[in-house]
Amino acid sequence: MHYQTFFKDALDDLRDQGNYRVFADLERHRGSFPRATARDGTSGHDTADVTIWCSNDYLGMGQHPDVLNAMHDALDRCGAGAGGTRNISGTTHDHVLLEAELADLHAKEAALLFTSGYVSNWAALGTLAGRIPDCVVLSDALNHASMIEGIRHSRADRMIWKHNDLADLEAKLASLPIDRPKLIAFESVYSMDGDIAPIREICDLADKYNAMTYLDEVHAVGLYGPRGGGVAEQEGLMDRLTVIEGTLGKAFGVMGGYIAASAELCDFVRSFASGFIFTTAIPPAVAAGAAASIRHLKANNTERRTQQAKVAQVRADLDRIGIPHVDNPSHIIPVMVGDPVKCKFISDVLLKDYGVYIQPINYPTVPKGTERLRITPSPVHSDADIAHLIGALGGLWEQCQLARIPMAAQ
16 A cells, blocks of 8 residues: 555545645634634745634633633742643642532532543543443434543443434333443533533433433533533533533633542542543643633623623524524524535635634534534624624625525524
């Protein structure tokens, strides 16, 4: 085999299908998010000002003074890195404080930090399902890749149930012996369609069939509930979930992942998960920034309320000009294009001609024929930003001859 030819042919095929991923070279500006500088990917010298419309920093907390001050303070106190794994180098006090904040946020006995939300899912699911004898995992069909990889890594038996389909989940649970260990793995807010799981009903089925529950709240923590504990907090269900998993890299604006659960379960994962034991811990400054973000959002609803208003405003304006988007109860607005080449074209022109950055979402992230622009309005997008976005989308929809939805059909 000629290896370089193989690599080139595979990449060319991706380009021909319109599914080749291009990472925009962006430089965010402290204190002015969602503004950023886009740099030319070749030279790095040609620049343009852009407004980011697809960030997972949903509330702009990556720029919040409380977060930045806490990180500066920790950097001055502790230096840059954690020194290695917590197993070898010890746990810094900022990690201890952050885990306490997270346990409190979810009303659990304990929490355990990981380097990312991906790693927390991979390590926790892989360890729990792999080490509980004869465990079977019941996984929602649209679970994130990190959950799928964790379940695969466990080598446990698995059953895939239709997305948010309670009847299918119950049928699969009923087919298993009542005393066989079971783990139901699902998300609260699904990031591509923005729909929300029926958490209460899933917990009811877990109780009925003697199953544990593992809820991924990465797209919900910070955003829902009176203190930002997620959809489970909003619905008063945190006590019914065995494990709540979350991230520090989205609404909390920093980096890292975690699980919150009983003290014994967290200690079990800490003691057996290779993805925790053998990886370098997040820096103390990152932990301090995340703790400051959590404390702020526990005590303040301003960012959440403002974001909800901006989301409603963008949805209403899209409806007004007939741009199709998925109707859902969350903060995620999937604008449906349905063609990979046109989706990439719209994204490119938005960046080049309008100074608007929205990454195209194509296969394999979403099924073919459902290509989209995933818009995430934040509290720091202005009315002028929204008007500019809607005007740009309206013009490009016309240029690409894409269908609009009449007002009466909305």
